[in-house]
Amino acid sequence: MRHLLSTADLDSAAAVHILDTAAQMAATQSREIKKLPTLRGRTVVNLFFEDSTRTRISFETAAKRLSADVINFSAKGSSVSKGESLKDTALTLQAMGADAVVVRHQSSGAPHTLAHSGWVDGAVINAGDGTHQHPTQALLDAFTIRRHVAMAGAAGAGAIGQLDPTGRDLAGLKIAIVGDVLHSRVARSNVLLLRTLGADVTLVAPPTLVPVGVEAWPCRVSYHLDEVLRDQQPDAIMMLRVQRERMSAGGAGGGAFFPNPLEYTRGFGLDARRLALLPEHAIVMHPGPMNRGLEISADAADSPRAVIVEQVANGVAVRMAVLYLLLAGDSAGSASTAGSASTAGSAGPRTADERTAIA
Amino acid sequence: MTGSTRYVLRGVAPLGGEPTDLLLADGRIAAIGIEAVTDALAEALTWDVAVPLVEIDGAGLVALPGLVDLHTHLREPGREDAETIESGTRAAAMGGFTSVHAMANTTPVADTAGVVEQVWRLGRDAGWVDVHPVGAVSVGLAGEHLAELGAMAASAAQVRVFSDDGMCVTDPVLMRRALEYVKAFDGVIAQHSQETRLTAGAQMHEGIVSAELGLTGWPAVAEEAIIARDVLLAEHVGSRLHVCHLSTAGSVDLIRWAKSRGIDVTAEVTPHHLALTDDLVRGYDPIFKVNPPLRTAADVEAVRQGLADGTIDIVGTDHAPHSREDKDCEWAAAANGMTGLETALSIVQQTMVDTGRMTWADVARVMSSAPATIGRITGGDRPQGRPLAVGEPANVTLVDPAARWTVIPEQQATASANSPFRGRELPGRVVATFLRGRATVLDGRAVPLRSADGAGAAVPASSARGL
Numbered sequence: 001m002r003h004l005l006s007t008a009d010l011d012s013a014a015a016v017h018i019l020d021t022a023a024q025m026a027a028t029q030s031r032e033i034k035k036l037p038t039l040r041g042r043t044v045v046n047l048f049f050e051d052s053t054r055t056r057i058s059f060e061t062a063a064k065r066l067s068a069d070v071i072n073f074s075a076k077g078s079s080v081s082k083g084e085s086l087k088d089t090a091l092t093l094q095a096m097g098a099d100a101v102v103v104r105h106q107s108s109g110a111p112h113t114l115a116h117s118g119w120v121d122g123a124v125i126n127a128g129d130g131t132h133q134h135p136t137q138a139l140l141d142a143f144t145i146r147r148h149v150a151m152a153g154a155a156g157a158g159a160i161g162q163l164d165p166t167g168r169d170l171a172g173l174k175i176a177i178v179g180d181v182l183h184s185r186v187a188r189s190n191v192l193l194l195r196t197l198g199a200d201v202t203l204v205a206p207p208t209l210v211p212v213g214v215e216a217w218p219c220r221v222s223y224h225l226d227e228v229l230r231d232q233q234p235d236a237i238m239m240l241r242v243q244r245e246r247m248s249a250g251g252a253g254g255g256a257f258f259p260n261p262l263e264y265t266r267g268f269g270l271d272a273r274r275l276a277l278l279p280e281h282a283i284v285m286h287p288g289p290m291n292r293g294l295e296i297s298a299d300a301a302d303s304p305r306a307v308i309v310e311q312v313a314n315g316v317a318v319r320m321a322v323l324y325l326l327l328a329g330d331s332a333g334s335a336s337t338a339g340s341a342s343t344a345g346s347a348g349p350r351t352a353d354e355r356t357a358i359a
Numbered sequence: 360m361t362g363s364t365r366y367v368l369r370g371v372a373p374l375g376g377e378p379t380d381l382l383l384a385d386g387r388i389a390a391i392g393i394e395a396v397t398d399a400l401a402e403a404l405t406w407d408v409a410v411p412l413v414e415i416d417g418a419g420l421v422a423l424p425g426l427v428d429l430h431t432h433l434r435e436p437g438r439e440d441a442e443t444i445e446s447g448t449r450a451a452a453m454g455g456f457t458s459v460h461a462m463a464n465t466t467p468v469a470d471t472a473g474v475v476e477q478v479w480r481l482g483r484d485a486g487w488v489d490v491h492p493v494g495a496v497s498v499g500l501a502g503e504h505l506a507e508l509g510a511m512a513a514s515a516a517q518v519r520v521f522s523d524d525g526m527c528v529t530d531p532v533l534m535r536r537a538l539e540y541v542k543a544f545d546g547v548i549a550q551h552s553q554e555t556r557l558t559a560g561a562q563m564h565e566g567i568v569s570a571e572l573g574l575t576g577w578p579a580v581a582e583e584a585i586i587a588r589d590v591l592l593a594e595h596v597g598s599r600l601h602v603c604h605l606s607t608a609g610s611v612d613l614i615r616w617a618k619s620r621g622i623d624v625t626a627e628v629t630p631h632h633l634a635l636t637d638d639l640v641r642g643y644d645p646i647f648k649v650n651p652p653l654r655t656a657a658d659v660e661a662v663r664q665g666l667a668d669g670t671i672d673i674v675g676t677d678h679a680p681h682s683r684e685d686k687d688c689e690w691a692a693a694a695n696g697m698t699g700l701e702t703a704l705s706i707v708q709q710t711m712v713d714t715g716r717m718t719w720a721d722v723a724r725v726m727s728s729a730p731a732t733i734g735r736i737t738g739g740d741r742p743q744g745r746p747l748a749v750g751e752p753a754n755v756t757l758v759d760p761a762a763r764w765t766v767i768p769e770q771q772a773t774a775s776a777n778s779p780f781r782g783r784e785l786p787g788r789v790v791a792t793f794l795r796g797r798a799t800v801l802d803g804r805a806v807p808l809r810s811a812d813g814a815g816a817a818v819p820a821s822s823a824r825g826l
């Protein structure tokens with residue numbers, strides 16, 4: 001793995017290997033001294049053309065816990081009409097000697113362009129591009145699902161999260177992703193990754209918020225949330241954020257996608273009644289930030305089944321794993337050898353020192 | 360034309376038929392046939408030995424009437440960094456063209472008699488091909504007020520083709536008025552069919568690939584809805600409509616239907632829509648960003664079929680040069696468009712001739728006579744798109760269909776390098792182009808105007824053929 005641009009680039013073994021590495025990283029984060037020396041002397045640049053304090057802080061925390069030097073570069077607003085600034089900014093970063101560039105951009109494909117342009121030598125990590133991909137979000141979602149649900153069959157509900165899920169994929173799990181699929185990079189990333197890991201994914205949305213061409217995606221599509229909850233009994237339900245601008249006629253694409261917020265909530269919001277339709281062990285997820293009262297009610301967001309806060313914490317562990325595998329784990333290219341036999345040793349630290357630090 | 364070099368084209372195959380000899384003299388095709396050429400030369404020698412004579416060994420070459428492009432963006436005035444009339448028309452000659460129609464979306468817009476006359480004169484001065492300016496339909500391409508169509512028609516440029524290309528004439532009332540108004544001087548409205556509201560923010564064809572890439576879709580229906588409306592308007596007011604760069608299977612069906620009703624509509628397809636699909640967008644390389652966008656394999660098949668069966672009348676290049684800055688960036692920020700003048704004939708050969716769908720006579724129809732007829736330039740003092748016949752203007756293109764060449768955009772005559780065919784090996788190479796008997800291209804190389812006359816000796820007959 002040289003870059004992380006899309007979950008489409010990950011096969012099952014590589015994805016499981018990242019999740020296993022993230023589990024090791026997470027274990028170190030419960031210690032008193034959280035910092036690892038692994039990326040000392042390496043430089044990670046957070047290049048954000050679009051505001052996202054949460055994602056930036058998550059990557060920044062991950063890089064710092066691995067002892068990397070972090071440069072935050074906010075280029076918001078400078079590249080909307082002209083793309084030259086992506087190139088010029090990239091050349092500047094190259095001159096600074098960036099080992100990894102974490103890029104968030106409003107244009108789909110910008111990280112891909114950056115990675116293949118020859119403008120930078122470092123690893124490119126896609127931190128969200130337009131309505132295309134947000135691979136670390138999907139990885140942290142898969143990590144969260146695996147931790148909570150994948151072991152549910154093996155243990156009683158109470159013991160979930162206690163057993164070691166190392167090496168496991170998500171085979172047989174049913175996941176519902178609900179909301180604005182059309183504009184969601186989170187949905188695109190998750191559909192591909194969850195399917196690669198063996199889960200069955202159902203997208204639920206009003207037809208206006210499902211892209212033309214969705215028939216080629218490895219998932220099912222439904223326009224009826226209640227039916228999906230009742231008939232499929234999903235193990236996890238992921239609520240997507242609905243942006244306010246989608247409701248006005250002046251919004252992107254030139255027209256409202258649904259009549260009004262109330263009608264949306266009635267059809268696709270997760271409230272206490274729908275929560276009760278879910279199986280006992282099912283978890284409620286949201287990539288944040290939430291619109292409480294629109295796609296998710298306070299009852300659902302604050303219920304014990306909601307793992308929304310934990311998703312944030314897992315985000316740091318997953319991003320540590322990605323940075324580690326891209327920058328230090330030169331053997332990570334053979335990640336596909338990890339598979340279900342993956343152990344802490346094969347997960348990557350190269351030197352005895354690092355291994356001690358991580359294990 | 361007296362005193363200009365005469366050319367004997369030995370053993371060329373007119374429209375791919377039986378090989379024969381052609382004599383080009385005094386700007387015209389003076390003789391066709393081995394005996395006729397021998398006789399004509401013998402006769403001519405008795406009265407003018409001073410005129411240079413160049414023989415070209417044309418064995419294996421196909422002779423076509425000089426190609427006519429109804430859809431070229433020459434960028435001058437305004438974007439001389441991307442192309443000038445000189446560089447663009449030299450590229451046209453290199454591609455086998457003897458005439459191009461220069462689109463109106465320049466800066467300033469070609470919406471007055473003054474601007475179209477300027478473009479026309481610059482074309483004449485450059486001398487590579489006949490430049491016929493296209494006039495804007497609306498002032499500033501803004502889609503609100505009719506431009507001075509009558510004044511442009513009456514100008515020295517004698518504009519007959521009007522288009523807001525780059526923009527669609529969206530307002531149905533403005534479209535109706537334009538169609539009606541040009542009837543007075545036998546003009547045609549060339550529409551860039553794109554429903555504006557359905558394509559807000561559109562980046563690529565809407566379908567499986569756009570869904571995966573997260574790029575805003577440009578649905579086929581946005582093209583088809585405008586074509587459907589426009590053919591009905593053309594029928595209602597009894598005027599002429601030309602549909603630019605048709606790109607979808609549904610559009611082919613609509614044109615077929617309209618023609619079956621007797622509606623006076625013509626349609627155009629670009630070389631890139633004959634050859635390329637939206638799968639190429641997967642790498643987010645803006646070189647493949649074009650409007651209308653690359654479509655699916657099923658659409659490519661439909662436009663090939665439509666061109667072969669005559670539903671689609673012509674191939675227009677939509678040559679759209681762009682500076683490096685406008686393509687060297689992320690997809691959404693990049694400009695739409697591809698160069699095409701120097702690859703068009705090769706792409707048509709590859710997709711239509713080598714596949715057995717069309718003959719070289721068909722190529723002459725879709726790339727010369729039909730576009731010239733639509734543009735109303737088959738008559739007057741500089742007729743184009745005429746048959747290869749004795750007495751006709753010597754607008755002739757020689758192509759070597761057996762040649763293979765690799766596209767290196769930086770080596771092309773166009774000032775821009777945004778060819779989608781970079782690195783591809785293509786069949787067919789333009790060996791020579793003659794504009795009214797003057798060689799603009801010989802031996803695959805451009806021949807500047809000043810060195811053309813009397814410089815026949817600079818191109819020995821023996822080497823004129825070699826590649």
Ligand SMILES: [Zn+2]
Nearest residue numbers: 524525551603
């Ligand atoms: Zn156009």
